[in-house]
Amino acid sequence: MAKVTRTKLARGTKLTPDHTHSLLTDAAAQMNAATVDVQQLQAPNSSFRINWYFPNLSTDFPFGNHTLGGLARNQKFCIPFTLPPTQDYFDADAGGENLVRDQPSLVLEEVSFSFDQRGEGAAIVGHHNANGTVNVDAGKLDFEEIRAYDMDISLVEKDQLFFNSSQSDYTPSKVVFNAPIASLSFAGNDLRFNPFTVTEINASISPFKTYAFVLSAPSLDVDSTLAPAKTRPHSIVSAHISLKVRSVLLPRDVYAASSPIQNMPSKDTNLLVRSPTAIGQTVAITAPAAGSNIVADSTADGVTRNIEHITSEFRHRLSGGVDKFCETTARQMLKNDAGYEVVAIPLLNNRAMGGVCSAYAGSEPWGATSAVWDRSVVPLNYPMVIHSVIIAWNWQRFFTTATPAPATPVALRVPGAASGAGNTFVAEFGLGIGEGIQSDSFNYQQIASHTMTEPWVSATGLPAATWDSRIIDRINCNGPDGNGANRASAGVNDPQNWEWELHQMDIINAAAPYLGSGYYTNGRPFFAGKSWAPTQGRNNVSTGALSAVAGREQFLEARVKITYGGGAFPNNDEVISGYQGHWIYVIGKKYLTR
Amino acid sequence: MTDQQFSDATTIDGSRIDSAMEDIERHFNDVPQGDIRTKWTPSSYAMSWSPTPAGSAYQNHSFPFLKCLNDATTTVGVSPDSFANPFRVKGFNIPGVLPEPQSSSTPAQEMNRQYHSTVSFEFNRPAIITHVDVMLLVDDRAGRGTTSYANTYQYGATRTPPGFNANANSKDFNFTLQVDAPTGPEDRQLNPIEMMRHDWTLNMSQASNVVWPAVFADMTPSGFPSLGFSGVVEKIEGPFPIHRNGRVRLTMTIPPSIDNASADRPYDSSWGAQPWATQQFNVTMHVLEELV
Numbered sequence: 001m002a003k004v005t006r007t008k009l010a011r012g013t014k015l016t017p018d019h020t021h022s023l024l025t026d027a028a029a030q031m032n033a034a035t036v037d038v039q040q041l042q043a044p045n046s047s048f049r050i051n052w053y054f055p056n057l058s059t060d061f062p063f064g065n066h067t068l069g070g071l072a073r074n075q076k077f078c079i080p081f082t083l084p085p086t087q088d089y090f091d092a093d094a095g096g097e098n099l100v101r102d103q104p105s106l107v108l109e110e111v112s113f114s115f116d117q118r119g120e121g122a123a124i125v126g127h128h129n130a131n132g133t134v135n136v137d138a139g140k141l142d143f144e145e146i147r148a149y150d151m152d153i154s155l156v157e158k159d160q161l162f163f164n165s166s167q168s169d170y171t172p173s174k175v176v177f178n179a180p181i182a183s184l185s186f187a188g189n190d191l192r193f194n195p196f197t198v199t200e201i202n203a204s205i206s207p208f209k210t211y212a213f214v215l216s217a218p219s220l221d222v223d224s225t226l227a228p229a230k231t232r233p234h235s236i237v238s239a240h241i242s243l244k245v246r247s248v249l250l251p252r253d254v255y256a257a258s259s260p261i262q263n264m265p266s267k268d269t270n271l272l273v274r275s276p277t278a279i280g281q282t283v284a285i286t287a288p289a290a291g292s293n294i295v296a297d298s299t300a301d302g303v304t305r306n307i308e309h310i311t312s313e314f315r316h317r318l319s320g321g322v323d324k325f326c327e328t329t330a331r332q333m334l335k336n337d338a339g340y341e342v343v344a345i346p347l348l349n350n351r352a353m354g355g356v357c358s359a360y361a362g363s364e365p366w367g368a369t370s371a372v373w374d375r376s377v378v379p380l381n382y383p384m385v386i387h388s389v390i391i392a393w394n395w396q397r398f399f400t401t402a403t404p405a406p407a408t409p410v411a412l413r414v415p416g417a418a419s420g421a422g423n424t425f426v427a428e429f430g431l432g433i434g435e436g437i438q439s440d441s442f443n444y445q446q447i448a449s450h451t452m453t454e455p456w457v458s459a460t461g462l463p464a465a466t467w468d469s470r471i472i473d474r475i476n477c478n479g480p481d482g483n484g485a486n487r488a489s490a491g492v493n494d495p496q497n498w499e500w501e502l503h504q505m506d507i508i509n510a511a512a513p514y515l516g517s518g519y520y521t522n523g524r525p526f527f528a529g530k531s532w533a534p535t536q537g538r539n540n541v542s543t544g545a546l547s548a549v550a551g552r553e554q555f556l557e558a559r560v561k562i563t564y565g566g567g568a569f570p571n572n573d574e575v576i577s578g579y580q581g582h583w584i585y586v587i588g589k590k591y592l593t594r
Numbered sequence: 595m596t597d598q599q600f601s602d603a604t605t606i607d608g609s610r611i612d613s614a615m616e617d618i619e620r621h622f623n624d625v626p627q628g629d630i631r632t633k634w635t636p637s638s639y640a641m642s643w644s645p646t647p648a649g650s651a652y653q654n655h656s657f658p659f660l661k662c663l664n665d666a667t668t669t670v671g672v673s674p675d676s677f678a679n680p681f682r683v684k685g686f687n688i689p690g691v692l693p694e695p696q697s698s699s700t701p702a703q704e705m706n707r708q709y710h711s712t713v714s715f716e717f718n719r720p721a722i723i724t725h726v727d728v729m730l731l732v733d734d735r736a737g738r739g740t741t742s743y744a745n746t747y748q749y750g751a752t753r754t755p756p757g758f759n760a761n762a763n764s765k766d767f768n769f770t771l772q773v774d775a776p777t778g779p780e781d782r783q784l785n786p787i788e789m790m791r792h793d794w795t796l797n798m799s800q801a802s803n804v805v806w807p808a809v810f811a812d813m814t815p816s817g818f819p820s821l822g823f824s825g826v827v828e829k830i831e832g833p834f835p836i837h838r839n840g841r842v843r844l845t846m847t848i849p850p851s852i853d854n855a856s857a858d859r860p861y862d863s864s865w866g867a868q869p870w871a872t873q874q875f876n877v878t879m880h881v882l883e884e885l886v
Contacts, residue, residue, distance in 0.1 A: 003622075003623040004619060004622050004623060005619065006615045006616065006618075006619045008612060009608045009609075009611055009612040009615070010608075011608060011609070013608065015608065015611065019608075019611060019612070019615065020611060020615065023615050023618060023619055024618070027618070027622050036622075036625065039623075040622065040623050040624065040625055041624075041625050041627075041630070041885070042624050042625060042626050042627055043627040043630075043633070043884065043885035043886050044885070045885060045886045046635040046885055046886075047635065047637075047883050047886055048635070048637055049637045049639075049881075051637075051638075051639045051640065051641075053639070053640070053641035053713060055643050055657050055658035055711075056655070056657035056658055058657070109886070110718065112715070112716050114713070114714035114715065114716070115714075116658065116660060116711070116712045116713070116714070118660055118661075118664055118679075118682060118710075119664065119678060119679035119682030119780070119782050120664055120677060120678055120679060120682075121678070122669075124660065125670055127654055127655035127657070134654040134655070137670050138654075138655045138656075138657075139655070139656060139657070139660045139661060139668075140661075140668050140669055140670045141664060141668060141669040141670070142669070142670050142671060143669065143671065143672065143673070143674055144670075144671040144672060145671075188780070189678055189780065190778075190779075190780055191779055191780060192779075192780055194714065195714050195715065195716040195841060197716045197718065199718050232670065235657060237657050237658050237660060238657075238658040238711055238712060238713045238714075240641075240713050240714065240715065242639075242715065246886050249885070295602060296600035296601050296602045296604070296606065297600060297601055297602055298602045302600075302602075303600050303611070303614075304599055304600045304601065307595070307596065307614065307618065310595065310618065310622075311595045311596075314595055314621070314629050316631070317628075317629050317630060317631035318625065318629060318630050318631065319630070319631040319632050320630075320632055321632040329631075329632060334630070334632075337632070339635045341635075341636075341637075343638045343640060344640060345640050345642075346640065346641070346642055346643065348644075349643050350643035350644070350645060350657070350658075351646060352646035352650065352652035352653060352654055353652065360652060363646065363650045363651055363652050364646070365644050365645075365646070365647050365742040365743070365874075366740050366742050366819040366820065368740055369740050369819045371819075373815075373818060373819055374644050375644075375818060375874075376640065376642040376876060377642070377729055377731070377823075377876045378638060378640045378642075378876075378878050379725070379727045379729075379829065379878055381636070381724065381725045381727075381880045382636040382880065401652075401654055402651070402652050402654065403654070428814065428815040429815075430813050430814045430815050431813075432813030434813070436801070436802060436806065436822065436823075437801060437802065437827050438799075438800070438801065438802055438803075438827060439802055439804075440802070440803075440804045442802075442806050442807060442810045442822060443810050443811040444810070444811055444812055444813035445811070445813070446813045446814060449813075449814045449815075548811035549811075557813065559813065559814075559815055559818065560815070561815035590635055590636055591635070592630075592632040592633070592634065592635060592885075593632055593634055593635065593636060593882070594631055594632045594633070594634055
């Protein structure tokens with residue numbers, strides 16, 4: 001729908017209804033049809049954030065000049081992500097992507113990085129000594145070596161392996177953003193730039209590329225080569241990173257029998273837009289009859305009276321979206337009322353050793369079950385429609401920590417490289433909605449899941465097809481060798497030790513019409529939102545039945561389970577879970593609200 | 595939408611009519627953000643971790659929790675002449691614990707010092723924090739499955755803070771949302787408090803008063819070892835409006851590390867000597883931000 005235009009009234013022209021009522025009629029028509037478009041909004045973009053929280057980033061990662069166990073020095077810590085289009089704009093296969101003409105653009109607006117300094121201009125002493133023992137001063141303030149926080153943050157970009165399976169270089173090809181941070185920024189008494197926020201970046205983000213936030217902190221560890229020598233290890237505690245990205249408003253998802261939205265509330269004909277026409281409350285403009293006088297306000301067709309009909313709607317303000325109880329707005333005039341959304345959920349972070357090393361896997365929570373488990377629970381306070389779920393699998397190597405010094409000082413190799421039994425290494429991920437918080441009903445409904453087996457085949461040094469069945473990309477920010485689990489293999493030309501992988505987690509999809517769009521087979525979008533009684537009624541999910549929580553979902557839960565042959569984990573240096581764990585990206589559409 | 599108003603029996607000319615229509619055309623084609631009732635979109639900040647369980651051979655740090663008092667005893671090397679924020683969070687007092695020295699000759703004892711975990715956010719445009727949900731999850735209350743996290747959120751049988759009976763439900767965990775003062779951003783005494791959960795009985799906010807049943811519709815990977823979850827779920831609903839360039843600090847405060855066998859302990863606690871390790875932490879903040 002185009003913008004409205006008026007017929008200009010030049011001096012000496014005879015006044016006709018075209019000059020007065022046509023504009024008002026056109027405006028009313030757009031309002032009545034709920035087609036006031038984003039081109040007509042001063043603020044046509046919604047914003048979303050990719051938030052990562054790390055309870056600590058310490059010198060058990062090889063940030064600094066630290067050589068124990070043979071890990072490379074001065075390694076950068078990174079976290080990848082990708083922002084695929086929502087399913088209605090997703091058009092890609094391994095041969096390439098097709099960007100449609102109205103593909104919503106994504107623009108990085110802001111990067112923010114913060115951590116805990118205990119309210120002082122000091123550094124926080126870390127827990128990991130260079131020899132692998134635990135530092136007894138961990139957590140204390142250190143006013144002498146604030147230079148530990150000389151850092152550099154950046155955002156890098158690379159092409160995806162999915163579109164080029166012969167890709168052999170997993171290093172980023174482009175720096176989107178970079179900011180060196182001097183530790184003096186964190187040393188002041190009266191003002192410290194913590195959070196450290198860079199605004200107005202305005203860098204374009206491609207929907208089919210991989211990005212990674214990269215943190216370099218080369219002075220975090222002890223370093224006798226510096227002058228003066230740096231004597232203590234330090235830690236970045238409660239690190240929070242937030243990328244704010246803007247995207248033009250999107251049309252909301254519409255349910256149809258041939259293209260269902262799983263678990264969509266059935267109220268209001270499946271949350272159909274309640275336009276003034278649809279609910280019988282139109283804005284009526286009365287134009288003068290042919291041949292009659294144009295009057296100001298004495299009759300229903302008066303100019304001021306009809307202007308008032310439009311003005312009145314603006315006084316009540318235009319509306320759209322779905323509220324926190326999944327109720328569609330009562331009287332909608334906006335055409336596009338949804339925005340792109342990402343919820344980043346951590347798994348297996350803040351372990352005793354930084355990550356999970358095979359030799360110590362039995363000491364992990366619930367480790368007695370011969371499996372490494374974790375879960376994260378995210379309460380649902382606003383609804384969203386989930387279009388894609390992406391796993392970021394972490395292979396970043398790390399030093400292990402214990403007192404006395406641990407027998408296996410480094411988590412180094414990929415599962416299988418030491419044990420010879422990589423084919424028994426299985427990682428299972430799941431995402432569901434659940435009920436049970438302050439409730440007397442307890443259930444889960446699966447949204448997406450993925451299982452990966454055998455991350456290393458000795459003949460190639462590469463993962464088996466059963467590991468890569470949903471691979472999107474591999475990324476290596478410490479090229480060329482990488483700080484990922486070592487996958488050297490005899491007779492093979494130095495496969496890179498990539499640090500991260502991105503995998504698609506399939507949304508549940510039994511058969512048509514529940515097959516959606518994605519890199520691989522994927523289910524139709526899945527609605528998740530807390531309801532009250534009127535919006536508890538839902539449409540089926542792809543099993544052909546109602547969700548197991550029957551519209552009562554309260555939270556999202558992400559789970560991971562890692563097993564290694566069904567018994568105890570091998571006593572070796574294999575990386576079971578990389579430094580500070582994995583991420584699940586729940587990607588979809590959120591709604592305008594108030 | 596326009597300042598022009600036309601009334602019968604008053605003068606009128608084409609310029610005024612054209613001006614009115616131009617005003618309406620411009621306004622309708624460039625709708626100000628303020629004319630949109632639903633101009634907000636939500637974002638989720640998901641922060642969670644499962645610490646190494648208490649008693650593990652490899653439980654080796656309290657991160658992200660750090661001691662509550664900034665003084666020479668919690669500093670390495672040379673201490674400054676004075677600390678900018680000896681106490682960096684307001685309102686974390688709990689019964690029976692006095693973190694500061696009671697006199698110059700009596701230093702504060704280690705078991706009187708709580709731990710804070712603070713995470714910071716900055717909002718360059720006005721924002722609204724709508725929800726802060728804090729979940730302290732422990733394993734199945736019925737004792738089924740494998741237990742890694744157990745905390746009953748009770749004081750002990752033999753020694754309790756003043757005013758509490760043996761095994762009373764404890765009031766020893768706080769969380770608060772505070773904003774840096776624009777005129778003194780590093781002086782935490784000046785921080786306005788946007789939200790505080792303080793002096794509350796944790797067990798009044800049980801995840802559920804009903805034990806999870808043995809059979810329920812599970813998700814995959816199924817059979818989470820602790821079966822269901824129990825613990826404390828405290829959902830705080832705002833709104834908490836944040837001004838432009840607001841620097842927000844969300845702090846959780848856990849009780850001191852208490853050796854239940856020590857004669858110096860202020861009280862007996864189910865949080866034990868490693869209070870950062872007796873539950874999973876799930877913290878979620880929901881924020882509304884304006885269209886841009």
